[in-house]
Amino acid sequence: MKRALALLLIAAALAACGKKEEMAGEAAVESYGGAATAAAPAAEAGDAAQQVSPKRHIAVSHALTVETAPDHLDAAWQAAQQRCVEPQCELLSATLQRASDYTPGVAQLSLRIAPGAVAGYLAGLGREGRVVAQSTEREDKTDEVIDTEARLKNLAQLRDNLRQMLDSRNAKLEELLAVQKELAAAQAQLDAAAGLRLALANQTEKVKVDVELRAARSVAERSILTPLLDAWHDIGHDFIRSVAALLTVAAVLLPWLLVLWLPVRWWLKRRRRRLQLRAPDPS
Structure with a gap:
């Protein structure tokens, strides 16, 4: 009798333990499901944020x-x-x-x-x-602004890396000089990109x-003959400008023509004299 009672107590204890484990398992499943359900909207919100277009400039x-x-x-x-x-x-x-x-x-x-x-x-x-x-x-100007900002970020990172290389104590003198040259070039490009970004900001923010x-022109100036009078005035202005351009060209070329004419005249006289000396004597 005592032995049977002990067996019943052991069986009841085992059943209670099994029920607790089942309840714990169900709670874990519900907890996981709730977390997954809560994570789904967060993931959708993240995707929506990524799909939002950037600010237009x-x-x-x-x-x-x-x-x-x-x-x-x-x-x-x-x-x-x-x-x-x-x-x-x-x-x-x-x-x-x-x-x-x-x-x-x-x-x-x-x-x-x-x-x-x-x-x-x-x-x-x-x-x-x-x-x-x-x-x-x-x-x-959105594409230009995005490209310029990306270039600014990359150049700033390059400049910082080069400065760190200059601080290295194990580098040789030739290496330091090369790094210094690259740093100066990177800084110049960074300044140019910063100026371009400032110009773009001035164009898009204002x-x-x-x-x-x-x-306003008077009624007489707006008459039907106004286009003809304007054309006549334009022709006169164009003619005067052409004459002025011709005088300018003549004033520029005249000194050079005089300089070239003197040696040509001397050469022609010399050639004529040689021909006279080579001519046979008629007597």
Whole structure:
């Protein structure tokens, strides 16, 4: 009886242990499954992040033609320059050609403006006269920016490696000189790449604006005969320029012709004298 009771206790203990191991196994499976389920969205998010396109670097440029009153051209040109205030605006060039007897006055400006200040600046130009022409161009500089940044990174790494080689105490003098030469070349290329990256940043982070201010022509100047008068004036200017070019060529060649003419004249006289000496005496 005691022996049977002991056997029953042992069997119950073994069954309890088997049940615990089964429950532990199921818990491990559920834990693994949950981890796999949680890892799946993370992997999908990583793939989505890799598929996101890089930041685009776009160079935007505007061109405007503004027609203003002839007596207001100079003031409009000055006002357009004064409206360009750093650091939001950078004036690249400004030219003014006042009116003559045959050509109306015209002024030109080239600027780079921060994107947020472009609308206000263009609105100010519209108040100076009538906008008769306007165009916008966009150029993608992303590939150039990515290539330049990769080149900068590689050149910086090369420069650092060469500097470490210079610090080596076991290197020979010839090796150090060669490394120093390569380091100077790498630094020069790095500076050039940095300048190119700065230029690209200036093109993509600011908007280029080209402005032409021109004086409005009167009704008489816009008559049907205006193209013929303009053509006649152009012909006269072209003829005068041709005559001026011809005089310039003559002034350049004349001294050389004189220098060459003297020895040629001397040679002709000498040749004529020899022929006279060789001629038979008629007597």
